[in-house]
Amino acid sequence: MTILSRLEQWKEREVISPEQHALLAGLSRGEPFSVFLELNILLYAGILLFVGGLGWTVSTWSQQMGDFLVLTLLTLILAACFWYSFSRAPDWAPKEVPSPNLVFDYVLYLGCLIWTVELAYIENRFQMLSGQSDLYLLATAGLYFFLAYRFDNRFVLSLALTSLAGYFGLTISHWRSNQNSEYRQYAILYSLMAGGAGTLLERQGLKPHFFGTYLNIAANVLFWALLSGIFERLNHVVWFLFLLAACGASLAWGLKRRQFSFVAYAAFYGYVGVSSILLRGLQDFAVVIYFLVSGIAMLVMLVLIARRFGREQ
Amino acid sequence: MRAYHASDEESLLARSLLKDWAGEGFLSESQHKQMERETVCELRRTNIFLRLVLFFFALIIVGAAVGLFFLLFLERSSQQTIGLFLLAFAAVSYVAAELATSKARLYRYGIEEALLVCCVGFVCVGMYFTLSSGSFLFTSERNAAEFLAAVAGSILSLWIWHRFGLPYFFLGAMIFAVWLPSYWTSSDATRHVAVAALYAAALLTVMIVRPRHRFTFLIQQYSIAEALLWFGIYLAINLQLSDSKLSGRATTEFARPFYWTTWTLIWCLPPLVLARGLRLKDRFVIVAGAIVAILTLITNKSYLGGERHTWDPMLLGAFLIVVALVIRRWLASGLNEIRHGFTARRLSGKDKVWLNTAATALGLAAPNAIVPSPQAASPDAQFGGGDSGGGGASSEW
8 A cells, every 4th residue: 555545545544634645755755845955955065065165265376376365265155154153053052953945054164164274274374373383272262163153064073073073173184193102092082072962962961962962973983992901902801891882881781771772883883893802812713703703793783673672763 | 684673663664754744843742752651662772973983982992802812823824814813793693683682682873883883893804814815926816806805795685784774884785796797807898887787786686675664764775775876887887987086097999889879978977866755755866866966067167078178067056056946946936835746945854954963064064165276377367375264364374
């Protein structure tokens, strides 16, 4: 029985009204057809290409264009974006506030990216805070947090969290070469701070829908940091115990809140960590046996979890 | 022919739509609950995260089981023997996947998907090992083995797509099909034409079959297949994307008539795909049309041998923004914000979920991409670093 036949039945049995039937049957047939998502993707891609091209042009032609022209151009775009955002913004509320229109979020996002380009340009050309460039990051993170909360914008919240991570010495490009203890400590401190701040703000009722963003980022950074500790030969047992505790907490949280991404983190990161410890010094045959037995154990556990908790898509 | 009852899959589609409509406020909670009770199906599903980890661990188990078997019994066996046993493992994997769906009623559960992926992998490698006789002395023999492995992989992937409805197996079948013309011809141009012709034949079949399944659960499956085929045809004819970048060969090696025919085609195809997608109101085909249109704009300069400029991405970005704004304004000015059956309003709760997820993930990734390193052409430029962590973090950090 197709969805259209079902809707017809529900209308006849007065489960839904004739108006609802007309609306839902229309939606099932694609009438009207919403291009909301496609327009959002187009805007996002357009802004990234625009800012990427602008950054590339400025970096290549800065000598020919001159500092004054570059900074004036960037400042004008920045001012226009922020003027638009502040003049069109709905009143602030602690709960989720829908955007006034489709482009609002993207104009603010464009402004924030332009700010990033301008700040990088100023620092690289004039070295105004030479030796203390981390202060730029901290100030930028603060500005982005303010804008994210003022305008209820997840894109900007992600930028704020990335800038804060930058302040703590974390950039993705550094991970491969600098898995040393100093970075690890900063990463753990960052994840605890981000997770703690997210929890506190959620409890205060300040944009509680942002909580997931905080927690997902904090969890991934924490797990990467703990895994990097396990991969090192020194003190790996301590990191292993921390990883087990983090996995337990992630699993319990995921099951309690029905946030299955945290169950997946616990299973995946936990398995990688445990395997890296247990596989040390094992020969071919034992390795294969380990993967077979541990794989079956994990599969059985996850199927039980899926049957008990995770049925819906 | 399908592994699941049509009524079960229709129920799943209905439940998904009901959840979506309830999330958007088109149905009250009590209505949603009552309607959900009437769309119960016996298939076992799970959410995307558990599906992914179940897929991962099922792959590990199958890999480890096969590895153990080879370590115990076939450590010094010939390549042909290994190939035959891999074919046997493929059969076992397929039967296990069938049992998982028929007995355990698993549906998009990760486990049966991993078994099917292993089945295709074992068949391809198994056929290649079996037919290449354990030596690569004879090129023709090796080519024949590669060809037959690709044929088997393509046919098996198509069968799995048809029986289980997993869209990525259709993509797999298309990828295997790319290898087929290499056996018939050594001419690059003929290979491009042959791949495009294979995809076009498949597209024609899909276009004939899909109207029968309008408003049923199968429409999405055919819609994705059609979008992939349009995209595949485009990639096959766009020499700047499919040849020079992949093989490192200069596109100027092609005969001029062929080269300029493909250039004409890459301009003709996007409006055709977009028009069909809009006429059918098919989201996947519309997206395929938009992607190929953007790719045409990006590769046009390379085709014409023009010089690339640093501001090209900026102009393209501005163009995309203007297009989005014009479409939005045009749709919003219609009666009830609808024109010709299209609207820019959000009508699905899923769109919001997708956007929220993307905002978190893409917001983290984007800043690393937008501030490029200084170009060698401008040695005086001091600006850049390429790895800003968001608010312009320098590479020292």
